[in-house]
Amino acid sequence: MRIEKHPILEFSNHQEIAFFYNGKEVLGREGDTIASALHALGIKELSKSIHYKRSRGFYCAIGNCGSCNMTVNDVPNVRTCMTKIEQGMRVFSQPGKGELI
Amino acid sequence: MKKTPMLIIGGGPAGLSCAIQAASLGQSVTIVERSHSLGGQLVKQTHKFFGSEKQYASVRGFKIAELLIQEYEKYKDLIEVVLDATVTGLYPDKVCTIVQNGRYYKIKSEVIVVATGASEKFIAFENNDLPGIYGAGAVQTLMNQYGVLPGNKIVMVGSGNIGLIVSYQLMQAGVKVVSVLEAAPLIGGYLVHASKLRRLGVPIHTSKSILKANGSACVESIVIADLDDSWNPIPGTEETVEVDAVCVSVGLSPMHQLLSMVGARILFIPELGGWVPKVSECHETSVDNIFACGDLSGVEEASSAMVEGRLTGLFAARRLLGTIDNDESIHQDLISQLEGLRSGPFGKKTREGLLQMKEEGQC
């Protein structure tokens, strides 16, 4: 869900960027973070919690809390609220602590 | 190892103003900011600010960020800005460790100003970790920076200024705000913000809070209830409300972690937001040559964060440069601006907090 009309702000950059979410190609917009692009696609659950595997979404959106961690291009625990999408980026939900390859 | 005379951690209104002030006196500085842009919390604020002209009253928050950035550009040869760089450690020998785009490195500085701001608090209720439950600042970031809606139907928990302002901004973006809940018997924020919402038909319920969220992968509904005088839920008043997002706006806590790590003295002063570094009148922490300003040294507003930043910039530059032209007049001007901002009924909490800070003895 994107804001189409706003009384103060203008969102004019509609340039699309394709990236992969759990292996599937999806589209975000230039300037999006991974979390904002996924949210715009209706994907609110980003990962599962480490111990009880509960659903996790983002909470602070400015890099404070770590609730938005995902595995990006094989690197685990990337704060997706701070990381901009790039063409061809591979983003995966992270079911646990994550492992460095 | 990279070296710099003066390092500022955080490029929000406090850090940026600090850099501008120091550079205007001829001091070269480096700002390290973890985000993609300077401006801190200002970049997502679409409402017009209060305060006086010197702190850009009646200008929208994101425009203030643009004005500060323009001012910084005048001193570009003296201010180095390092973006997308998170400071992960601060050590007594004034070495900072930094992570930037997957690279880890160190910077050593003679003087360090920490201006990391504050982070959003959270409250306990069942299933409070479900996706769709967001901090108010996060919702503001999502909408106003990225143009994405947090949901269609939302309940705001907390009626402080941030809760009220973000509720209004949610409506501007086309989201239905079902209600604003406030645990206290009185609305926390300014009446102007509350009236604006009420005029738009958004009820603000006092002595009411959230007990529980329901949903599996995302919040689908919440249970709310009336609270008694001791803030305990009154049995029988529970009510289920359908929502697809919940916004939590229950205050901010200063981000003192780097200062705790370096061994600076930290005090608990609820009026300033909780755990805050003890600072002297010169905004220096208990560790020599490490300063703190902005929301970090007491949660207030962007207006006071900017003035505190400038003041700290003066003190830090004084430490490095020795004598400064017009030192006394700059100092007096900034002090009187701060006093102006903190006068009146809404500055009471800050005044009391700062008094406690002072009574804790010298650093």
Ligand SMILES: Cc1cc2nc3c(=O)[nH]c(=O)nc-3n(C[C@H](O)[C@H](O)[C@H](O)COP(=O)(O)OP(=O)(O)OC[C@H]3O[C@@H](n4cnc5c(N)ncnc54)[C@H](O)[C@@H]3O)c2cc1C
């Ligand atoms: C919804 C909302 C509405 C508000 N409305 C008003 C208003 O109307 N008027 C007003 O005056 N104020 C308002 N404020 C308050 C104001 O935004 C803050 O008081 C102000 O931004 C504090 O400035 P700061 O520089 O101390 O912190 P911040 O703006 O939080 O800046 C801190 C900076 O430090 C960076 N940082 C943090 N940790 C690190 C690290 N480890 N390494 C590198 N960088 C780091 C952050 O990314 C950030 O850019 C509002 C705030 C919110 C959230």
Ligand code: FES
């Ligand atoms: S949502 Fe808090 S770090 Fe990303």
